[in-house]
Amino acid sequence: MRAKKAQSPHSDAKLRLIACYLESYFPAILVNHAQDRQRITLVDGFCGGGRFTDDGSIISGTPFLFLEAVAKAERIANAGRNKPLTIDAEYHFVDSKRDHVEFLRAELIKAGYLDQLDRSIFLYNADFETVFPDICRRIEGRTKRGVGRSIFLLDQKGYSDVAFETVRKILRFSAAECTLTFAVGWLIDYLTDKPQTLKRVSPIVISEEQLREFLRFKDEQGGRYVI
Structure with a gap:
């Protein structure tokens, strides 16, 4: 081998x-x-x-x-x-x-x-x-x-x-x-507000409310750093 x-x-x-x-x-x-x-x-x-x-x-x-x-x-x-x-x-x-x-x-x-x-x-x-x-x-x-x-x-x-x-x-x-x-970069790249996203992040204890907050930060200047 x-x-x-x-x-x-x-x-x-x-x-x-x-x-x-x-x-x-x-x-x-x-x-x-x-x-x-x-x-x-x-x-x-x-x-x-x-x-x-x-x-x-x-x-x-x-x-x-x-x-x-x-x-x-x-x-x-x-x-x-x-x-x-x-x-x-x-x-x-x-x-x-x-x-x-x-x-x-x-x-x-x-x-x-x-x-x-x-x-x-x-x-x-x-x-x-x-x-x-x-x-x-x-x-x-x-x-x-x-x-x-x-x-x-x-x-x-x-x-x-x-x-x-x-x-x-x-x-x-x-x-x-x-x-x-x-891999927080991957997490940020694939964040959406779709139900399947919430299901995927549930093992890492991200709630629906937190997910919405991350989505607000995502496209803001410095948002990736905040997340």
């Missing part, structure tokens, strides 16, 4: 931000030198194929950023420790496109993760909202008595693939964090 074609500069910027976030996250939570285990669940709701090309170079997508960040964090945390620390990580990679999931599986096997597949690394060919309840149950089983953390990356392509109620459910977990990409 070949690596996927290059992503946009916008996607490259998101990858750099996520990598920087993870580099800061683990040192912040692994400060207790008496700690010997940190349980964490990492969820990528729109994972893609895991690798893509950029000017002939192979670039790691978010699934490999997660895997590499955990391995690096464990190495750094154990430097100079008398009591070894294990990061007990479980990964859930979700994508609605079968070819993305198949490509990611092949890349994971190629990178040496075969023994972790279906044990600590789980792949789903489905919409994120469909498998979210199953992932929640896994997290609940791993965070009994408040032990364990979770990170959700929801890099949706538009603005309506993830309901805000889902984000609220995520944040009810102990020590959970959620990064949600929201």
Whole structure:
């Protein structure tokens, strides 16, 4: 299988931000030198194929950023420790496109993760909202008595693939964090006063009154910025 074609500069910027976030996250939570285990669940709701090309170079997508960040964090945390620390990580990679999931599986096997597949690394060919309840149950089983953390990356392509109620459910977990990409430009471009628009924006909790207000702003100078 070949690596996927290059992503946009916008996607490259998101990858750099996520990598920087993870580099800061683990040192912040692994400060207790008496700690010997940190349980964490990492969820990528729109994972893609895991690798893509950029000017002939192979670039790691978010699934490999997660895997590499955990391995690096464990190495750094154990430097100079008398009591070894294990990061007990479980990964859930979700994508609605079968070819993305198949490509990611092949890349994971190629990178040496075969023994972790279906044990600590789980792949789903489905919409994120469909498998979210199953992932929640896994997290609940791993965070009994408040032990364990979770990170959700929801890099949706538009603005309506993830309901805000889902984000609220995520944040009810102990020590959970959620990064949600929201294409507000697309939302503004497709705003109308038609019933189907109201139905489409209902998962992101935009009422009919708010929709009318956005439509008033839409064509005014500076209106897009206000929205």
